[in-house]
Amino acid sequence: MKTYHIKTYGCQMNYSDSERMETYLQALGLSPCKDYKTADLIIFNTCSIRQKAEDRVFSEIYKVEQLKKKKKDLLVVVTGCMIRKSSSRYSTERDALFPRMAALDIALRIDELPSLASLMREIQPALDIEAIEEESLEDYFQINASHSSHEAKTQAFVAISNGCDKFCTYCIVPYSRGREKSRKMEDIIAECEKLVEIGVKEITLIGQTVNSYGLGKADEESGKFANLKEKEPFVALLEKLDLLHEKGLERVRFTSPHPQDMSDQLIEAMAVLKTQMPYLHLPVQSGDNRTLKRMNRTYTIEQYREIIKKLRAKIPDISISTDIIVGFCGETDEEFEKTLKFYEEMAFEHAYIAQYSQRRGTTADRFMKDDIPQKVKKQRWHKLNFLLVKMAERGYKRFLNKTVNVLVENQNGKTCMGRSEHFKAVQFNSGRKLLGQIVPVKITRAREILLEGELV
Ligand code: SF4
Numbered sequence: 001m002k003t004y005h006i007k008t009y010g011c012q013m014n015y016s017d018s019e020r021m022e023t024y025l026q027a028l029g030l031s032p033c034k035d036y037k038t039a040d041l042i043i044f045n046t047c048s049i050r051q052k053a054e055d056r057v058f059s060e061i062y063k064v065e066q067l068k069k070k071k072k073d074l075l076v077v078v079t080g081c082m083i084r085k086s087s088s089r090y091s092t093e094r095d096a097l098f099p100r101m102a103a104l105d106i107a108l109r110i111d112e113l114p115s116l117a118s119l120m121r122e123i124q125p126a127l128d129i130e131a132i133e134e135e136s137l138e139d140y141f142q143i144n145a146s147h148s149s150h151e152a153k154t155q156a157f158v159a160i161s162n163g164c165d166k167f168c169t170y171c172i173v174p175y176s177r178g179r180e181k182s183r184k185m186e187d188i189i190a191e192c193e194k195l196v197e198i199g200v201k202e203i204t205l206i207g208q209t210v211n212s213y214g215l216g217k218a219d220e221e222s223g224k225f226a227n228l229k230e231k232e233p234f235v236a237l238l239e240k241l242d243l244l245h246e247k248g249l250e251r252v253r254f255t256s257p258h259p260q261d262m263s264d265q266l267i268e269a270m271a272v273l274k275t276q277m278p279y280l281h282l283p284v285q286s287g288d289n290r291t292l293k294r295m296n297r298t299y300t301i302e303q304y305r306e307i308i309k310k311l312r313a314k315i316p317d318i319s320i321s322t323d324i325i326v327g328f329c330g331e332t333d334e335e336f337e338k339t340l341k342f343y344e345e346m347a348f349e350h351a352y353i354a355q356y357s358q359r360r361g362t363t364a365d366r367f368m369k370d371d372i373p374q375k376v377k378k379q380r381w382h383k384l385n386f387l388l389v390k391m392a393e394r395g396y397k398r399f400l401n402k403t404v405n406v407l408v409e410n411q412n413g414k415t416c417m418g419r420s421e422h423f424k425a426v427q428f429n430s431g432r433k434l435l436g437q438i439v440p441v442k443i444t445r446a447r448e449i450l451l452e453g454e455l456v
Helices: 013-027 051-070 110-124 185-197 219-223 235-248 264-272 289-294 303-316 335-346 363-367 374-397
Strands: 002-008 043-048 074-082 156-157 202-206 251-256 279-281 321-325 350-355 403-412 415-419 426-429 438-447 452-453
Touching: 002 013, 013 043, 013 074, 013 110, 013 156, 013 202, 043 051, 051 074, 074 110, 156 185, 185 202, 185 235, 235 251, 235 264, 264 303, 289 335, 303 335, 321 335, 321 374, 335 374, 350 374, 374 438, 403 426, 426 438
Parallel strands: 002 043, 043 074, 156 202, 202 251, 279 321, 321 350, 426 452
Antiparallel strands: 403 415, 403 438, 415 426, 438 452
16 A cells, blocks of 8 residues: 655644645545655645745755655655745646755645645556545545544644635735635534544634635635625634534634634624633734734734724633734834834733744735844844743733633643643643543642643
């Protein structure tokens, strides 16, 4: 039997796509193989968020190049965010954009996954794989994720949409993943039902702009959600998932939402649904309106502030985290200072801070100057990170001497690790087997990014 090995880089969406690939490859009769050196097919599911991420892939592919010299029938596939729209016409002749990838046989965009089998046969007509009806797969979302990486079966990630219509000027996603397309609601529910049946208690819905589920142009044109009338598709989905609470689903999270689509309906649903948690990761990217405009973020800081105000009015103890890019094209000291101020004002409890890194093919790459020196980007990162640590400490300390409910995701001997409802990492000891259970823990110590406590 032929074997495959998938190397995955980057975000949770890529990991979810790799699980979809697994289902597809196993349907072709291929089996997984831990050591890439013995695999017949190696797939690189790539990330392009920073140059460093791309460089890592290049160096891994170089190793495979050496391997291919000895193993002539080895097939090498590259997919994920390094495949830009401009190169999306997958090509068995190799893409002109990848002169550094001599070992590459197939470059395809992730939504072109259903055609992988025929592409492989094009290169190796005698390849021993099962027949698969490509035409029956309208889109790659019809291939279910294997969920093989959720060994503990306590929590799972479920993709609900792919692609993005927002076109932030620094971002490659609309080019690498294409326009936003949502999965059918009934398919999502069916997948979640199966996960709940095997004991999954927490589901995280994922999508590039997860809360614009069903609102993209392609979805509008397809009329897929026309029956919902006044109800927003994402809210309807959360409500349907909430019904699984009776069957054992305790928590539903989602990442990452876009501020533009944080509607009143959604805030209300977050406040009243049993499976919704008092936590939200809402990327702001900058605390300055001029910078937001250059980034083509489609909101102002005033609108963002209003969303947080409404969220805190409905869910008073909610924890909020964010994403911020420092050193974006043209960011002045004054603009950066506004970000610092805004961070403090919003009382974010955590953030992913990135130093701006120009990505090939984006609007910023084509029309803006990456004019902030690396040294300044670094200084701004440190300044903001200093504030982050201070604010995070405050966010963790507020749980001291309180009892929180923890979903145990890991147990190593007596040491249990899990997450609270507010998405805080919690550690405690227990002689009982608690993996997969939600248990009350009294917090006795708050460390920088960890709460410690005792089982109640
Ligand atoms: S919203 Fe912006 S940052 Fe997020 S995926 Fe879309 S284009 Fe990229």
